[in-house]
Amino acid sequence: DAGVIQSPRHEVTEMGQEVTLRCKPISGHNSLFWYRQTMMRGLELLIYFNNNVPIDDSGMPEDRFSAKMPNASFSTLKIQPSEPRDSAVYFCASSSGFQPQHFGDGTRLSIL
């Protein structure tokens, strides 16, 4: 039973570079969430998709962040250009209807 799969697990890059995080939700789940976790701010919701359509992106920090969900089995979160303050662990989660979310193991992003 495959859970939510995120890649890469770790990413270290220099500021100004483009970063792309990937997520494969659990098959059959119709909602997908991107979160960012830091010690300062805890777990923050960035964007939420339902049936591949972005429903709420009010948590996306600024225009440097963008997310897409081209189909039910794949989503990306892109940061361009990246900055050191974007360093965090980024989680993807999926769910079906009014059920608890299932989280991936995250991407630990370090921007130097």
Next chain:
Amino acid sequence: GESVGLHLPTLSVQEGDNSIINCAYSNSASDYFIWYKQESGKGPQFIIDIRSNMDKRQGQRVTVLLNKTVKHLSLQIAATQPGDSAVYFCAEVGGSYIPTFGRGTSLIVHP
């Protein structure tokens, strides 16, 4: 200057003790509540949930209590084991179906 991260509340217990982790939620209209466990290097993992029409729900070694009057949620872990060491989050869900997560509590179990 140097930024300082906020330290999570921490609960330290001995193996075999019962643990109680508390959570205050903010929205009186929330009607669904979830507890998650997050181990180091992993994503949050679902433990147990409760709907607002209940005040208690039991799972395997875990019990969640809900007090809507004071907007308080607690997670009780019986016979705590070293493998229970993790950060525990409560989440409240309202009409939007989007959970709002608390800051978390770090549970440390000493063998």
